[in-house]
Amino acid sequence: MPDPRVIEFHRLHEAGTFVMPNPWDLGSARILERLGFPALATTSAGFAWSIGKQDSRVALDEALGHLRALAAAVAVPLNADFQGGFADDPEIVAAHVEAAASTGVAGLSIEDSTGDAEHPLFEHALAVERVAAARAAIDRGGTGALLTARSEGYVVGHPDLDDTIRRLVAYAGAGADCLYAPRISSRDEVAAIVAAVAPKPVNLLVNAPFVTVEEAAALGVRRISVGGTLARAAWGGWLGAAREIAERGTFTAFQGLPDVESLLADG
Template identity: 60%
Template sequence: MPSTAEKRATFRKLHESGCFVIPNPWDVGSAKALQGMGFKALASTSAGLAWSIGKADNHITLNDVCDHLTALCAAVDLPINADFENGFADEPDGVAANVSRAAKTGVAGLSIEDSTGDKAKPLYDRRLAIDRIRAARKAIDDDRSDVLLVGRCEAFLWGMPDLKLTIDRLQAYADAGADCLYAPGLKSKDDIAAVVKAVHPKPFNLLIGWPGLSVAEAADLGVRRISVGGALARAAWGGFFRAAKEIAEKGTFDGLGTGHPASELNAIFSG
C-alpha cells in the first residue's frame, strides 16, 4: 500500500497532462472493484454515500463523510478525491477546520462547493465564496498536507446556467488557491471549451453523469479529468429496483439473472 504522501504526489502528477477518469465509488466494495479495473484515481460521491446509508443527498454529516473517507483511503492503493460538499460550514473558519479534519483521513484531493443548499439563494455571495476557498487553501498549507484543492461553482446544477458567472467564480477560486476547477452541469462542447480556456493553466474537472461525450471528446476539449458523481451508484440502484420490483409486482425472478456472477465478485474481493 502506497503511503498517503505517495498517493498525493501521484494525484498531483496526474493533473499535469492528459485526461484521466476518476469514477466515484460509494463504498469500500465498489472502490476495490474500480481499482481492479485499472483506474488511476477515484473520487467519493456524497450522493452515493448518502443513499448507501439510507439518507437523501445533502443530508449526510461531517462524521459520516470523514468515516467514509477514512475507510476508502485505507481500502485501496489509489488516490481518493473527496466530495466534501460545502465544507459542512458556512463561514470560512468552519470550512478551514473541517478541511483540516478531512485531510487527516488520507484523501489526496478535496472539493469545496459554493452552493448553500437554500433554493431561495442557491450560491454563497461571491466574496464569501472566495473567502471559503481561501480558508480551505490556508488550512491545507498550514497542515502541509499537500491535499489538492478543487474549487466548484454549482450555478448550472442549481438552475443558473450563466456561463459568465461560472467563469468569473472559477477564475476567482483559482486566484484564491484552488488547484483544480470544477463546474458540474456543463454539457455543451462550447461551454466546456470556454471554461477550460478561461481557467487555463489550471486543470478542469468535467462531470459526465449521462450518455454523451466520450473520454476522447472531452480530452480534445482540454478537459484534464472526468468524474461521474453519483451516476454509478444510480446505475447500481437501477438494477436493484428493476429486479426487486419484478419480484414484488409480478412474483417472478427473471431480473436476478442479470446479476454479476458471485464467483467473479468473490475473486475481486479475495485479495
C-alpha cells in the same frame, strides 16, 4: 513529506486526461481500483443513499469516517466530495477541511452552493473567501492535498456561463488547484471554461452520454468524474429486480449477474 498518493494525484493533473470514477462503499471502491482506474473520488450522494439518507443530509463525522474507510481501502489516490465544507463561515470551513485532509485523501472539493433555494449560491466574495480558507487549511496541515473548487450554478438552476467562469477564475486565484462546474453538458461551454482557467486543470462531470473520454480530452479536460451516476446505475439494476419480485412475483432479472466474489478475491 506528503503521502505518495498525494504526489501521484498532483502528477495526474499535469498532463493528459484521466477518469476518476466515484465509488460509494468499500466494495465498489476496491473493484474500481482493480479495473485499473488511476484515482477514485467519493460521491456525497452515493454515500448518503448507502446509509439511507438523502444527499446533503450526511453529518460531518459520518463523512469523515467514510473518507477514512475508503482511503484505507485502496492504494490509488482518493478525492473527497466534501460538499460545502459542512459550514458557511470560512474559518469553520477551514477547520473541517483540515480534518478531511488528514483522513488519507489525496484531494478534496469545496462547492459554492448554500442549500437555500432563494439564494442558492454563496455571494461571490464569501465564496472566494471560503476557497481561500480551504487553501490555507491544507497548507497549514502540510498534507499537500489537491484542492478542487466547484461552482454549482448549473446544479441549482442558475446556468449562467459568464458567472460560472467569473467564479472559477476567482477560485483559481484564491488557490484552487483544479476547477469544476458540475452539470455543464455543452461542449462549447466546456471549452470556454477550460480556456478561461488555463493553465489550471478542469474536472468534467459526465452523468449522461454526451461526450466520450477521447472527445473530452480534445476539449482540454484533464479529469473526468461521474458523481453519483455509477451508484444510480447500481440502484437502477437493484430496483428493477426488486420491483419485478414485488409486482410480478417473477425473478427474470436474476440472469447474467456478475461473480462479485471473484471480483473481490485476493490476488
